[in-house]
Amino acid sequence: MSFWRKIACGVLLLVVAVSLAANWLAPAGYAKQDREAVGEPPSHAHWLGTDEIGRDRFARVLYGTRISLFLAPAAALISTLLAALVGGLAGYLGGAWARAAMTVTDLFLSLPWLFLLITVRAILPLNVSPAFSVLVTFLILGLLGWTAAARVLCATGGSLRNSDFVRQARASGIRGTRLFWIHVLPNMKPVLYAQFWISIPAFILSEANLGILGLGVAEPLPSWGSLLKELEGLVSVGEEPWKFVPLVLLVVVVTSFQLVLSKQDEVAA
Amino acid sequence: MLRRKIARHGLILVATALLGGFLSAAMVRLAPGFDTDEAALDPHLNSQSIQALRQARTEQHNIFRFYLHSLRLALHGDLGTSISLKQPVGALFQDRFPLTLRLVSLGLLMGWAAVMALVFTTALLRVTAYDLFAIFLTGLLICVPAAVLALLSVLWNIPGALAIALIIFPRDYRYARNLVNKAYSLPHIVTARAKGLSELRILFWHVVPSTGPQLLALAGVSVSLAIGAAIPVEALCGLAGIGQLAWQAALARDLPLLMNITVLVTLVTLLANSSADVIGHVWRGQQA
Numbered sequence: 366m367s368f369w370r371k372i373a374c375g376v377l378l379l380v381v382a383v384s385l386a387a388n389w390l391a392p393a394g395y396a397k398q399d400r401e402a403v404g405e406p407p408s409h410a411h412w413l414g415t416d417e418i419g420r421d422r423f424a425r426v427l428y429g430t431r432i433s434l435f436l437a438p439a440a441a442l443i444s445t446l447l448a449a450l451v452g453g454l455a456g457y458l459g460g461a462w463a464r465a466a467m468t469v470t471d472l473f474l475s476l477p478w479l480f481l482l483i484t485v486r487a488i489l490p491l492n493v494s495p496a497f498s499v500l501v502t503f504l505i506l507g508l509l510g511w512t513a514a515a516r517v518l519c520a521t522g523g524s525l526r527n528s529d530f531v532r533q534a535r536a537s538g539i540r541g542t543r544l545f546w547i548h549v550l551p552n553m554k555p556v557l558y559a560q561f562w563i564s565i566p567a568f569i570l571s572e573a574n575l576g577i578l579g580l581g582v583a584e585p586l587p588s589w590g591s592l593l594k595e596l597e598g599l600v601s602v603g604e605e606p607w608k609f610v611p612l613v614l615l616v617v618v619v620t621s622f623q624l625v626l627s628k629q630d631e632v633a634a
Numbered sequence: 635m636l637r638r639k640i641a642r643h644g645l646i647l648v649a650t651a652l653l654g655g656f657l658s659a660a661m662v663r664l665a666p667g668f669d670t671d672e673a674a675l676d677p678h679l680n681s682q683s684i685q686a687l688r689q690a691r692t693e694q695h696n697i698f699r700f701y702l703h704s705l706r707l708a709l710h711g712d713l714g715t716s717i718s719l720k721q722p723v724g725a726l727f728q729d730r731f732p733l734t735l736r737l738v739s740l741g742l743l744m745g746w747a748a749v750m751a752l753v754f755t756t757a758l759l760r761v762t763a764y765d766l767f768a769i770f771l772t773g774l775l776i777c778v779p780a781a782v783l784a785l786l787s788v789l790w791n792i793p794g795a796l797a798i799a800l801i802i803f804p805r806d807y808r809y810a811r812n813l814v815n816k817a818y819s820l821p822h823i824v825t826a827r828a829k830g831l832s833e834l835r836i837l838f839w840h841v842v843p844s845t846g847p848q849l850l851a852l853a854g855v856s857v858s859l860a861i862g863a864a865i866p867v868e869a870l871c872g873l874a875g876i877g878q879l880a881w882q883a884a885l886a887r888d889l890p891l892l893m894n895i896t897v898l899v900t901l902v903t904l905l906a907n908s909s910a911d912v913i914g915h916v917w918r919g920q921q922a
Binding site for chain 1: 650653654657661662665666773774776777778779780781782785786789790858859861862863865866869870880881883884885887889892895896899900903904907
């Protein structure tokens, strides 16, 4: 493992540990309002100041990190499983199945990702409870983000279908789903792992985009997207630099993921 | 051969538009709240009027009938009326599409100019520090959400097209750099270098023609990326284009408008990809 990859792993572990300790580290709950300190700059009581309704920004960053950082892998898991099921199975079956699956995949891929996200998010009710909005946001990411991975897995499934060991297994009488589950799917593992890890930073960024556009996690629950929405009210970059802390954290985490995953990219390709 | 390719792309375009339209219509029809009509809550309406409104909704219950009805109207130029903006969708498209087209075209032009400049200078200079700088710059830009770049462009008074260029530049640079690097390991290029040809000649006489069709395909794909980037840029920079319209439609749950935008965006991206594919095909044919 290279020096930079070790550093990136350390940073990710630190961020995860700090977000897990949010209950102890945060001076107050993410929704607790301090009416005496509205829109305050950083102080001893509020390390990153307070927002326009008096909520401690440091506490919101900690809890927001927890939401963004833990639900993105959940969404990545859903998308990878779907990709394995659709792409892997289509590639393994080949012929008309593969063509049909890839036509649907191409249809999804022909739409810009962010556009697809906001369209599907809009179809679902917008005035839902905060907890449900978190679920909906990350479910949408998981259910729509499988297409690019499905293409790769379809190609992998296709090459496995014609491999010697699968032919041998078929010749010895193993057929259908048993052949797929026992011989084909386990051999897709390296690609599946790579797709899973690659999806995480992509979903973190997508959630941030949705949050800034007001279509992500609902208030008062914090997420990196909803925290970054605060930047909309700024007049100049140097005005309140502490409002950029969620952005810096997001960039550091996504960069760390990119560094850790630099080898996975090659597997996925 | 070329005619067949163009015909195939045309067929795919029509089929995708029809299928995309059907899927959009199905999503609109199945979306929660489709059956409710705000107009029915108007206390001034009598029971017969409310009954007539419900009857009109009932006729749209069947997804296929609803789709065919929408398709028939669309063929006659009637794309429906926006629920939130109370304007014909066709008129909204006419007003807003030119701005998005200009924004996306300029963004693509600037983004690709930056990609090509960086890729070619990296290939010509062959200085590790410069290559690392390019990787660092693009890596950093990739890690910033598109919406944040749009917000920063507002704060720094940067034109929207430049924000789009900044969004597409790092993504395209990585692919373009890999393609060019790969081309440098091709046998005929290794031979050219061994024979002492200048770097400039190798780049423009051998590398660019080898990677051209692939770079063109990448440019086609980046159209989709640029249209996606137009949503946060237009929404957050206050530019009245299709991206802002899509965002407003999403916030207002204006599903008929969203359905039409979906079909329009699908067609534009497919057209760009198909054009890139056909031009690449012609290019390869000329090389052969």
